[in-house]
Amino acid sequence: xxxxxxxxSASMSVTVDVLLFTIEDGKLKLLLIRRGEEPFDGVPxxxxxxxxxxxxxxxxxxxxxxxxxxxxxxxLEQLYTFGAVDRDPRRRIISIAYxxxxxxxxLTFTAGVRTREAWLEDVDALLQDDRPLAxxxxxxxxxxxxxxAGKVEYTDIAFHLAGxxxxxxxxxxIFEILLGEKLYKANFRKKMAEKIEETGGMxxxxxxxxxxxxxxxxxxxRS
Amino acid sequence: xxxxxxxxSASMSVTVDVLLFTIEDGKLKLLLIRRGEEPFDGVPxxxxxxxxxxxxxxxxxxxxxxxxxxxxxxxLEQLYTFGAVDRDPRRRIISIAYxxxxxxxxLTFTAGVRTREAWLEDVDALLQDDRPLAxxxxxxxxxxxxxxAGKVEYTDIAFHLAGxxxxxxxxxxIFEILLGEKLYKANFRKKMAEKIEETGGMxxxxxxxxxxxxxxxxxxxRS
Numbered sequence: 001x002x003x004x005x006x007x008x009s010a011s012m013s014v015t016v017d018v019l020l021f022t023i024e025d026g027k028l029k030l031l032l033i034r035r036g037e038e039p040f041d042g043v044p045x046x047x048x049x050x051x052x053x054x055x056x057x058x059x060x061x062x063x064x065x066x067x068x069x070x071x072x073x074x075x076l077e078q079l080y081t082f083g084a085v086d087r088d089p090r091r092r093i094i095s096i097a098y099x100x101x102x103x104x105x106x107l108t109f110t111a112g113v114r115t116r117e118a119w120l121e122d123v124d125a126l127l128q129d130d131r132p133l134a135x136x137x138x139x140x141x142x143x144x145x146x147x148x149a150g151k152v153e154y155t156d157i158a159f160h161l162a163g164x165x166x167x168x169x170x171x172x173x174i175f176e177i178l179l180g181e182k183l184y185k186a187n188f189r190k191k192m193a194e195k196i197e198e199t200g201g202m203x204x205x206x207x208x209x210x211x212x213x214x215x216x217x218x219x220x221x222r223s
Numbered sequence: 224x225x226x227x228x229x230x231x232s233a234s235m236s237v238t239v240d241v242l243l244f245t246i247e248d249g250k251l252k253l254l255l256i257r258r259g260e261e262p263f264d265g266v267p268x269x270x271x272x273x274x275x276x277x278x279x280x281x282x283x284x285x286x287x288x289x290x291x292x293x294x295x296x297x298x299l300e301q302l303y304t305f306g307a308v309d310r311d312p313r314r315r316i317i318s319i320a321y322x323x324x325x326x327x328x329x330l331t332f333t334a335g336v337r338t339r340e341a342w343l344e345d346v347d348a349l350l351q352d353d354r355p356l357a358x359x360x361x362x363x364x365x366x367x368x369x370x371x372a373g374k375v376e377y378t379d380i381a382f383h384l385a386g387x388x389x390x391x392x393x394x395x396x397i398f399e400i401l402l403g404e405k406l407y408k409a410n411f412r413k414k415m416a417e418k419i420e421e422t423g424g425m426x427x428x429x430x431x432x433x434x435x436x437x438x439x440x441x442x443x444x445r446s
Contacts, residue, residue, distance in 0.1 A: 011234030012274070014306075014317055051235070053315055057306040081304045081319050083237075083280040092276055094237055094319075096304050154377055 012092045016060045017048035017137065019079065019144045020069070020100040022107055022120065023161050028148075028177050029120040030141065033068060039089050040134035046141070047118070048095065061098040068118050074102045075160040079144050087136045097140050099148070101160035124180070152178045156195070159216045165199050167211040168192070194222055235315045239283045240271040240360065242302065242367045243292070243323040245330055245343065246384050251371075251400050252343040253364065256291060258357055262312050267344070268357035269364070271318065284321040291341050297325045298383040302367050310359045320363050322371070324383035347403070375401045379418070382439045388422050390434040391415070417445055 020031035032044045047068045051060040058076065065071055079097040087093065107120075123145055126133075133141070151157045152175060161174050172188050196214040204210035243254040255267045270291045274283040281299065288294055302320040310316065330343075346368055349356075356364070374380045375398060384397050395411050419437045427433035 012237050012276075014235050014237060051306070051317075053235075054308055056308060057304065057317070078303060080301060081280065083274070083319070085277055085279060094274075094280070094317075096306070096317075150377075154373075 014051045015095045017046040017097045018064045022104045024104045028123045030123045032121045034117040043134045045134035057096045076100045103163045165213040237274045238318045240269040240320045241287045245327045247327045251346045253346045255344045257340040263357035266357045269360050280319045299323045326386045388436040
């Protein structure tokens with residue numbers, strides 16, 4: 001029995017799957033692709049690639065994003081590794097899932113190399129219906145959605161969905177979308193006070209009066 | 224170039240490494256083993272096993288714990304997956320790290336099958352010196368230590384280090400050890416009030432007056 005540990009005969013393939021989140025039209029959205037091959041040919045899926053022998057999981061996740069969107073240098077964090085024995089019908093494949101967060105204005109599409117289509121899907125609507133998704137990607141998306149909502153409270157993760165400069169109403173809207181609830185403006189501003197600072201600039205245009213622009217303070221500048 | 228993705232020629236081995244934490248003599252301690260084979264023969268390491276073809280990563284982590292300690296059914300959560308290209312000198316091996324937390328009184332040692340020794344090491348002392356550890360296990364331990372301290376504030380993770388019943392001073396000590404700082408008794412008790420309830424029992428014995436015993440409330444019973 002122990003020989004199997006010392007000299008494991010069976011190797012596995014390891015993939016990364018990427019959850020690229022953005023906010024569009026007041027909704028949390030996620031990049032999905034339509035698979036162009038078996039298994040699950042034609043079924044929506046998360047973008048993903050097999051990890052190459054000379055590549056870290058993080059570099060593979062960056063490659064998956066680059067191939068689907070042309071984007072580089074965006075915020076990325078490891079979510080969880082999914083390893084159910086039968087999660088892929090082909091063979092044993094373990095997948096390391098990464099979350100990427102990007103402001104909508106940075107996101108443009110280039111044609112996916114291996115996919116026929118890529119689009120942004122409303123995450124909360126997706127999790128409430130039962131349309132098919134490839135592999136265990138529904139479970140991965142649900143895990144990511146819960147993690148995102150949880151991390152809003154105790155990290156700066158939400159700021160990756162805002163641009164470098166943002167107005168307070170826009171920032172509050174991002175928090176509300178991630179948390180799935182309305183926040184009181186006064187409480188929100190009080191909570192943000194130690195994290196953000198004015199840039200000195202204003203956002204004008206449109207029928208409303210101009211709004212002050214803010215940015216995230218550096219860690220070292222926080223009280 | 225894309226062929227490599229569609230038909231990945233290179234498979235990898237996938238291991239789990241386990242960080243089994245407990246509290247002993249007022250310190251956060253971690254189970255280490257002395258490796259009994261190359262690479263890193265004789266060097267301290269985390270317990271770990273190769274994942275078998277028919278086994279989930281979590282089941283492999285449970286097996287690693289069972290083989291080293293005889294324990295089953297203890298609290299386990301996935302920490303992070305480590306995948307640096309050169310982390311193992313033999314070949315490409317990706318490791319999924321799991322944290323296990325157990326009260327000291329449940330922890331007994333059975334002789335590890337493949338190891339000459341297993342012992343509990345003071346985590347914070349270990350992270351402050353530079354003695355050799357196998358593979359990237361120092362980085363894994365550092366990652367786990369930071370995660371543990373972070374999760375104390377917003378989860379019930381610390382309670383897995385207490386028994387099912389505990390006194391308030393013992394619980395406070397566990398929090399202080401994980402956070403690495405003294406806490407004010409009144410604040411701590413106020414913070415715990417919504418999470419714990421009296422069992423009705425007392426802990427007596429020793430020179431001090433008996434202390435009330437508490438337990439963690441079920442989620443649904445919290446206000």
